[in-house]
Amino acid sequence: MTENNPGSAVGSLDPADDAPEWTDAMFDAAEFSVGGEVVRTATGYLGKTGVVRGRPAQRGRAKQQVTLRLDPDVVERFRESGPGWQGRINEALRRVVGL
Template structure:
C-alpha cells in the first residue's frame, strides 16, 4: 500500500490581501447596490489624494451639453475613426468657425 503524502503546496493566497483598507470617507461616496438595483448612487470619486466629490474639474472652461441633430453619415464618419470622436467633432467645429 502507498501512503498519501501531505499537501506540500504553497497554499491559497487571498488576492484581496493587497487591497487598501476601506475608510469611512470612501464609504460615504460609494455607490451601494443590491444586485442590479442602485440603492444609493456614488457622490464622488477616488482621486490621487483621496476622495474627491463631484465631477473632475475641467482644465479649461466647462463644456456645455447640447442636443444637436446631425446627418447620420457625418456621425458615422467621426465614429469610424474610433474613440474620441466627439472631441474630434468639437475640433472640426472650432476650425470651421475660426477658433
Template sequence: MPENARDLNATSLDPNDDAPEWTDEMFEHAELAINGKVIRPATGYLGPNGVVKGRPPLRDRAKQQVTLRLDPDVLAKFREGGPGWQGRINRALRTILEL
C-alpha cells in the first residue's frame, strides 16, 4: 500500500486528527439524510466555536452588494473589531444619515 494511502478498514483513531468532537447541539442542527434523500435540512453551519445559526431572515429589502473605496485607516479601524466590520460600517452610515 502506498505510504499516503489510508487503511479504510482500520478501527483505531487517528492521533493526528484535529477535528472537533461533535456535540449534541451540532447533531440537532445537522442535515439528516437517508439514502441521499434529505429528511431534515440543516439549520445552521459549523463555525469556529460550534454551531452558528444561519443568516437572519431578510427584511423587506435585501442588502445590495456594492464596491466602495475607503481610506486604509478608516477600513483598518472598522476591521479592528473583527468579524462583522461590514455591518458596523452599515450601522455607522445609517446613524450619520439618521435612518
C-alpha cells in the first residue's frame, strides 16, 4: 500500500502546465467582470475544440431523462446516422404517437 506523505512534491500535477493557450475566440466568448460585477456575460462555453456557442434555448418543458431498453439493431441503425441519433429516436417516437 502506498504511504500518504504530505511533504511530497506534486511534480507534474501543476494545472498551469496542462492548460491550453487561450485564443481570441475564447476571450471573446468569456464572461468579463470587474470587482465581482459582471460587465459582459459569456456567449458560449469552452469545449474540446474551442468555443461552443451553447445549447438552444429550452422551449416549454425540459426533456425528461429515462432508461429505455431497445433492440440492438434499432440502436445500431440510429447510431449509424451519426451524432444526434438520440434526438432522431425522439423524433421517430413523436411521429408514431402523433405529436
